[in-house]
Amino acid sequence: MHVVVLVKHVPEPTATWSFADDLTLDRAAVEGRLSELDEYAVEQAVRLVESGLDARITYLTLGPAKAVEGLRKALSMGGDDGVHVVDPAVHGSDALATSLVLAKALQHTGFDLVLAGMASTDAEMSVLPAMLAERLGVPQVTFGGDLAVDAAAGTVTVHRDGDDATEEVVAALPAVVSVTDRTGQPRYPSFKAIMAGKKKPVQTLTLADLGVAPEQVGAAAAGVVVRSVAVRPPKQAGQVVVDDGTAAAVVADFLVARGFA
């Protein structure tokens, strides 16, 4: 079985981010890391193999040159190889174009199970797995709080924690699955594992390798144009009181004055 895990190299969440002149996130200006939420997908893939699934694990990323750092982090957690789609024409792509390139890349690598995190920690759209399922014509099993693969039956089963109910969802493979941060703490790779990860093969692919024309991606092909970005005006710092036994009365006064109580 071939498990392909989608990983994204994102700006460090605690860093200060900025936007370039073309209103895209300035990825060169900030330290990056493997998106924390993708680590849960990596962890699930590695656990599947550890629990006896006969599978090869490939990590797939799309991004500029330094996105390979995300692949290396994933490879240090386990798995077999990486695929890095890198092409200057991709810069400025929206979710539509990103899903097009990743779908082509998945057709290139082949897959039985595509695993993804619940969102990237930069764009935070959470739409990519669904878009990939649509493009690939395979089931989407998203926001799994757990994951079980039955290789003999060729199925994947997850439980989803909804607002009104918990659901059990089953799909036939091949399928696109996303998992949440409830699936289990990602491992922290040892020094030895980090070194081993550096030696695993990473293949680099361009759009031409995937049969995607440059005019199908990038800002010019985007279905969405960003008109402006601005820092949200900082909130006026409010009153802070140290509780000396009277703070509750201050809070109650405040709530009454604002019409909440």
Next chain:
Amino acid sequence: MSDPAPQVLVLVETVPADPATGRSGTVRRPSLEQLTVARRLGTPAALVCGPADDDVVAVLGQHGAATVYVVDAPEVGGYLVGPKVDAVAAVVDRGDVGCVLVTSNPEGKEVGGRVAVRLGSGIVTDAVDVQAGDGGPVATQAVVAGQWLATSQVVRGVPVIAVRPNAAPVEPAPVQAVVEKVDVTFAPSSLGARVVSRTPRATTGRPELTAAPVVVAGGRGVGSAAGFAVVEALADALGGAVGASRAATDESWYGHQFQIGQTGKTVAPALYVAAGISGAIQHRAGMQSARTVVAVNKDAKAPIFALADLGVVGDLHTVLPQVVAEIARRRA
């Protein structure tokens, strides 16, 4: 978009009627908010996937939906996302749909994303405001953990916009809704992820978290599952919902479905009370749009105080019950 006022299609979220209790079906508040947005952009229309009883149709008409499309097939409840994508596409295929609005929650965004792929349309998610503009709707998004505001326009296809709860007010705008039943042929690939069992959760009786006007949330400082009693008591005194930080849900002190933040719910209530929550960036991403914030935390250096209109440096287990008592005393 040849018609001067094309339809703006809202994918409606309903709570179906419950025959066991006799409760009739209702429309979730974010869908009514989207009808307000739809009126700014064109002629509001609604799409109900599942049963649309008279009460649901009446509520949609009261909020301006001139046409209520109904796709009532067992597939929409039996499979994830795919059948609803087919339903939206079927309505759009009839022509005269200038924009599709969905709720910016996991399911709404996924339906929207797939519809966008199928229509070759641009998609904007997490809109906190949508206004009519030259060349189509202009959506405002809170990006980068809510620290930046971006405005965007869809420039290709029928715009698909996922709108966050509380992005617009609910406004009455009564029209006589016409019901149109739509027969949809579901694609085999839309019926891939089968829901094999569904275990309903007990309801809390409190307002729904993402739509509630008041949210009282507890974090690490609450200290235990039992400690949430004081958080719940204040929420009930204010008629609000209860939320929790990831620290609290990871400890299983409170249900994961109540988690507020990057990997949980995004809320934008009129009042947010943060009790024992330090205010890490991942948490702020989920509550940054709250209009008024009150924070109670033992640590005077907690980042949540930078967001707070009123901050109390103190023990929530002391302060919260006193606030509840103060409110009760003033009402007596």
